[in-house]
Structure formats: structure tokens, C-alpha cells
Amino acid sequence: MEAFLIVLALVALLVVVTLVKSVRVVQQQTVGIVERFGKFKVGLQPGLNLLTPFVDKVRYTIDMREQVVAFPPQGVITEDNLMVSIDSVIYFQVNDPVRATYEISNYIQAIEQLTMTTLRNIIGGMDLEQTLTSREEINEKLRYVLDEATGKWGIRVNRVELRSIDPPPSIQDSMEKQMRADRDKRAAILTAEGMRQSAVLSAEGQKQSAILTAQGDKESRILRAQAEREARILKAQGEAQAITTVFNAIHAGKPDQGLLAYQYLQMLPSIAQGDSNKLWIIPSEIGKAMEGLGSAVGQIAGIPQKAEGPFPEPHEVQQDEPTPELSSTPDAAVAEADNAVQEAIEAAQRAAVSSRAQQPATPAVTSTQDTVPPATPPSPPQQQ
Numbered sequence: 001m002e003a004f005l006i007v008l009a010l011v012a013l014l015v016v017v018t019l020v021k022s023v024r025v026v027q028q029q030t031v032g033i034v035e036r037f038g039k040f041k042v043g044l045q046p047g048l049n050l051l052t053p054f055v056d057k058v059r060y061t062i063d064m065r066e067q068v069v070a071f072p073p074q075g076v077i078t079e080d081n082l083m084v085s086i087d088s089v090i091y092f093q094v095n096d097p098v099r100a101t102y103e104i105s106n107y108i109q110a111i112e113q114l115t116m117t118t119l120r121n122i123i124g125g126m127d128l129e130q131t132l133t134s135r136e137e138i139n140e141k142l143r144y145v146l147d148e149a150t151g152k153w154g155i156r157v158n159r160v161e162l163r164s165i166d167p168p169p170s171i172q173d174s175m176e177k178q179m180r181a182d183r184d185k186r187a188a189i190l191t192a193e194g195m196r197q198s199a200v201l202s203a204e205g206q207k208q209s210a211i212l213t214a215q216g217d218k219e220s221r222i223l224r225a226q227a228e229r230e231a232r233i234l235k236a237q238g239e240a241q242a243i244t245t246v247f248n249a250i251h252a253g254k255p256d257q258g259l260l261a262y263q264y265l266q267m268l269p270s271i272a273q274g275d276s277n278k279l280w281i282i283p284s285e286i287g288k289a290m291e292g293l294g295s296a297v298g299q300i301a302g303i304p305q306k307a308e309g310p311f312p313e314p315h316e317v318q319q320d321e322p323t324p325e326l327s328s329t330p331d332a333a334v335a336e337a338d339n340a341v342q343e344a345i346e347a348a349q350r351a352a353v354s355s356r357a358q359q360p361a362t363p364a365v366t367s368t369q370d371t372v373p374p375a376t377p378p379s380p381p382q383q384q
Contacts, residue, residue: 021053026061031097033060043097062097066158071112073166076123078131084123085166088115090146096154104153111150115160118145128167135162 025048026032032044036056073085090111094100104110122141123131139160146157
């Protein structure tokens with residue numbers, strides 16, 4: 001009985017071991033390489049797979065996902081004999097698990113060595129400046145060489161990146177000094193350009209200021225000249241209007257010889273006024289003026305005994321009365337005023353000529369001259 005139980009237990013154990021050897025579960029993105037008696041038989045796909053127990057064996061399990069491998073820094077000599085340290089990263093993926101298993105023993109180590117040799121070949125044809133500024137070109141060349149070499153291993157290199165390129169410390173110090181000098185140079189250039197722009201803008205501002213000042217002075221002079229011209233025109237028109245008003249007022253008042261003689265005598269004291277007057281000249285018409293004042297019937301040459309003709313009386317100008325407007329042509333107004341003054345002068349000359357023509361052959365009083373001290377001028381009647 002005991003022997004039967006032992007046999008039954010051995011059979012059950014054999015069945016369990018057989019089942020364990022026959023069933024294999026493969027994870028997603030993973031491929032199992034199955035060998036039978038040391039020879040490749042099949043690749044197990046993800047999921048549940050059945051094997052022949054004690055005959056088939058899963059030798060390798062290959063990860064089909066993209067893998068990232070960072071290689072330690074490698075010393076590389078440039079074309080100008082400078083040692084630089086380069087740290088690289090490789091992105092690759094297994095396409096054929098059978099080739100990756102049987103064509104190369106350790107594809108990761110093979111990729112690392114291939115990367116090192118390829119970098120030395122590429123960097124050896126470049127100087128330090130090109131090495132530091134041509135990362136994209138180096139990555140592209142390195143990826144092309146690695147992809148071509150690993151294609152027969154069932155591996156595809158997707159991307160190669162150089163994480164760092166470190167030159168020697170002495171070279172770094174020299175580069176920093178050069179960069180600092182370059183920056184100082186650019187700063188000096190920018191400062192000089194700023195000062196030049198500032199000087200140009202200041203000169204342009206002074207030029208514009210001078211131009212505006214000159215234009216303002218010109219316009220000011222023009223306005224002052226126009227104002228002076230209009231003032232002269234207004235003054236000429238006012239004088240002409242005043243002369244006309246006085247002339248009409250005198251004739252409207254109808255003055256006689258006695259009034260004119262009295263006004264004539266009243267002007268004599270003003271002739272002798274002033275400290276610098278050394279000589280007092282009595283006009284020859286003073287005799288006739290005295291005759292007109294005494295008799296009020298005489299007649300001075302050139303002055304009528306009685307004014308004739310209608311003369312309008314002057315009227316007071318109200319505050320709200322509009323001021324005569326200037327002529328639209330100032331030159332015409334000036335010419336008109338000059339003509340009026342000229343006509344008044346000619347009329348006065350004609351009156352003087354006619355008065356000389358009407359004087360008698362032997363005038364009652366001729367020109368007499370008396371020297372009177374300016375300090376105590378006598379009255380006109382006593383002087384006569």
C-alpha cells in the first residue's frame with residue numbers, strides 16, 4: 001500500500017513538472033528564443049505558449065522596446081591635437097531577435113565600442129572650434145555609421161546624442177578669456193554707436209531748433225512790419241480825417257477877421273518861449289492883424305471877410321460808432337493819404353501866393369526884428 005502511494009506521488013510530481021515545462025507565458029514587447037537540443041526552433045510571441053517538455057528550452061528573452069544606453073565619457077583627440085572628453089547617448093531598438101541573439105554575443109558592448117571608434121574617426125578630422133559648434137553634424141554622421149554597422153545584428157539605431165564635449169581646463173580658461181574679450185569689444189562698439197547716435201540726434205535737435213527759431217523770427221518781423229504798416233495807414237487816415245474835420249469846423253463856425261487877428265496875437269507869446277531863444281522875429285503881418293483887431297473891418301490878404309458855402313458841423317463820435325475799416329489794399333490807402341496831404345500843401349502854397357499878390361505896394365508894418373531877453377519876454381502888444 002505504501003509502495004502504491006509512493007508511485008502515485010511520483011506520477012503526480014512528474015505531471016506537475018511536465019506541465020510547468022510545457023507552458024510558458026511571454027510578456028508584451030518581448031520575444032522568447034526556443035532551442036531544441038541546442039538548435040534554434042522558434043521564437044515565442046507574447047502570450048501563453050506550449051513547449052515540448054524536457055526537449056524545448058527558452059534560451060534568451062529579447063526586449064523589443066527602444067532602449068537608451070549612456071556611455072561613459074571618452075577621450076578623443078581633435079585635429080589640432082587637443083584632448084576632449086565626449087559623453088554620448090545611444091537610442092536603439094531590436095528588430096530581429098534571432099539575429100540579435102546569434103549574430104552578436106553582446107550587442108550593447110558592441111555598440112559602445114563602435115561608438116567610441118566612430119567618434120574618434122569623426123572628431124579626428126575636426127578642430128576644437130568645429131567640434132564645439134558642429135554637434136548636429138557629428139550626431140548625424142555617428143548615427144549613420146552605427147545604423148549601417150548594426151543592421152546585420154538586427155538592431156536599428158534611431159538617435160545619437162552628444163551630452164557634453166569638455167575641452168581641457170587650460171583650453172576652457174583661454175576660451176573664457178577670448179569670450180570675455182569678445183564681449184568687451186562688442187560692449188565698446190555698442191557704447192560708441194550709442195554715443196554716435198546721441199551726438200547725431202543732438203545735432204539734429206539743435207538744427208531743428210535753429211530752423212524753428214529763424215522761422216519764428218522771420219514771422220515775427222513780418223507781423224511787426226504788417227502791424228507798423230497798418231498803424232501808419234490808420235495814422236494817415238486819422239490825420240486826413242482830423243484835417244477835414246477841423247477844416248469843416250472852422251468854416252462851419254464862420255470866423256471873421258477880428259477872431260483870426262485875436263488868435264494870431266495869442267500865438268505870439270509861444271514864439272518867444274524857451275531859454276535858448278536869443279532873437280524874436282515879428283512877422284510883417286502883425287500890423288494888419290492889429291488893424292483887424294482894432295477895427296474888425298479890415299481884411300488880411302488871403303482870408304475872406306465872410307466865409308461862404310455850406311460846411312457841415314462836426315459831430316461827436318459815439319463809443320458804439322463803428323471805426324472806419326481799413327482799405328482792402330493798404331498801398332492804395334497810403335497813396336490816397338499821400339495825395340490828400342500833397343493837395344493840402346499845394347492849396348497852402350496857392351493861398352500864400354495869392355496873399356502876396358494882394359498885398360499893397362507899401363505895407364503898413366514891415367518885418368521888424370527886436371532882440372528880447374528870453375528870461376522876461378514882454379507881451380505882444382507892448383513889443384509892438
